[in-house]
Amino acid sequence: MARVKVGINGYGTIGKRVAYAVTKQDDMKLIGVTKTKPDFEAYRARELGIPVYAASEEFLPRFEKAGFEVAGTLEDLLNEVDVIVDATPGGMGAKNKALYEKAGVKAVFQGGEKASVADVSFVAQANYEKALGKDYVRVVSCNTTGLTRTLSAIQEYIDYVYAVMIRRAADPNDTKRGPINAITPSVTVPSHHGPDVQTVIPINIETSAFVVPTTLMHVHSVMVELKKPVEAKDVVNIFENTTRVLLFEKEKGFESTAQLIEFARDLHREWNNLYEIAVWKESISVRGNRLFYIQAVHQESDVVPENIDAIRAMFELADKWESIKKTNRSLGILK
Numbered sequence: 001m002a003r004v005k006v007g008i009n010g011y012g013t014i015g016k017r018v019a020y021a022v023t024k025q026d027d028m029k030l031i032g033v034t035k036t037k038p039d040f041e042a043y044r045a046r047e048l049g050i051p052v053y054a055a056s057e058e059f060l061p062r063f064e065k066a067g068f069e070v071a072g073t074l075e076d077l078l079n080e081v082d083v084i085v086d087a088t089p090g091g092m093g094a095k096n097k098a099l100y101e102k103a104g105v106k107a108v109f110q111g112g113e114k115a116s117v118a119d120v121s122f123v124a125q126a127n128y129e130k131a132l133g134k135d136y137v138r139v140v141s142c143n144t145t146g147l148t149r150t151l152s153a154i155q156e157y158i159d160y161v162y163a164v165m166i167r168r169a170a171d172p173n174d175t176k177r178g179p180i181n182a183i184t185p186s187v188t189v190p191s192h193h194g195p196d197v198q199t200v201i202p203i204n205i206e207t208s209a210f211v212v213p214t215t216l217m218h219v220h221s222v223m224v225e226l227k228k229p230v231e232a233k234d235v236v237n238i239f240e241n242t243t244r245v246l247l248f249e250k251e252k253g254f255e256s257t258a259q260l261i262e263f264a265r266d267l268h269r270e271w272n273n274l275y276e277i278a279v280w281k282e283s284i285s286v287r288g289n290r291l292f293y294i295q296a297v298h299q300e301s302d303v304v305p306e307n308i309d310a311i312r313a314m315f316e317l318a319d320k321w322e323s324i325k326k327t328n329r330s331l332g333i334l335k
């Protein structure tokens with residue numbers, strides 16, 4: 001089959017990483033990306049040879065004023081592609097959906113959208129098959145992806161999960177958001193994460209969440225009431241054998257999210273991406289019928305491989321493990 005032609009609507013934190021990942025696939029072709037203005041990211045895309053389209057006609061004057069020649073508008077891009085990855089700010093995807101339907105292109109949405117935007121909410125290792133042949137798939141949020149990756153691996157042991165999310169306030173390039181000297185709780189329980197996990201796997205889960213002044217990563221403290229006994233060493237073994245989950249040891253210097261990002265830098269990963277969910281090995285413990293562990297999520301990148309696998313499932317290009325392995329290999333994901 002010819003390569004699937006992919007467009008990206010919204011070339012920001014997630015969009016630019018998914019665009020890069022698409023260029024690494026031998027069964028996909030990046031046709032173009034949209035921008036609302038000719039900023040440094042638009043110029044960089046052009047330097048990389050990526051056709052840049054105006055996100056809509058209303059933005060054309062900005063490009064004309066700057067003498068930046070665009071390849072067309074979003075509607076033109078939609079005429080060229082088989083699938084559009086919508087990585088616009090949360091909530092905008094639902095509004096864009098009518099355009100995608102009109103153009104007859106499939107679409108992948110992100111976690112800032114409600115589950116109802118798509119036929120299925122998606123985390124590849126948990127429910128790849130559900131997205132096979134679908135027209136609209138939502139890759140769940142970075143936190144929900146992180147929770148689902150580890151919880152689906154131990155699903156048979158779960159009676160009830162209670163997880164606390166410590167959320168980064170903003171991404172590193174974001175100068176508009178805070179807090180800068182406060183902790184902001186989601187005052188209603190559950191936070192959206194628990195119900196969101198349930199859109200992918202059927203488990204009992206409650207979550208609460210706090211935003212703190214950091215930009216690097218999110219951290220989750222996970223407590224699981226067990227349905228049947230398991231030992232900590234068995235959970236270590238399960239996570240060691242779970243794709244897109246890595247164990248890190250405090251003993252080896254991984255004391256905080258800072259060293260996890262340094263690890264990604266040391267791997268010379270593009271944008272310091274840590275696609276894998278990082279579980280602190282020493283944090284995995286069982287006390288009575290409760291399992292505890294702590295994990296960190298690189299919010300800018302963990303959903304990127306999911307977008308690639310979602311496209312493969314939607315076009316039935318590969319079965320679950322073939323796709324996951326292919327994506328992992330292409331992005332240098334360690335296991």
Ligand SMILES: NC(=O)C1=CN([C@@H]2O[C@H](COP(=O)(O)OP(=O)(O)OC[C@H]3O[C@@H](n4cnc5c(N)ncnc54)[C@H](O)[C@@H]3O)[C@@H](O)[C@H]2O)C=CC1
Pocket residue numbers: 009010011012013014015034035036055056087088089090091092110111112113140141142171299300303
């Ligand atoms: N940043 C994160 O940590 C994660 C974000 N997500 C989700 O991914 C989606 C995108 O988020 P980010 O990449 O962080 O946002 P972002 O703000 O970094 O990027 C969004 C991009 O869309 C552009 N845009 C704005 N209006 C537009 C329009 N009308 N048409 C086309 N493009 C437009 C913006 O200029 C920007 O380049 C959201 O649903 C978010 O919830 C999911 C996982 C992690």
Ligand SMILES: O=C(OP(=O)(O)O)[C@H](O)COP(=O)(O)O
Pocket residue numbers: 090111112141142143144167193299
């Ligand atoms: O969408 C995200 O970032 P956001 O805080 O920019 O909305 C991340 O996926 C984290 O969101 P979440 O904590 O709602 O899962």
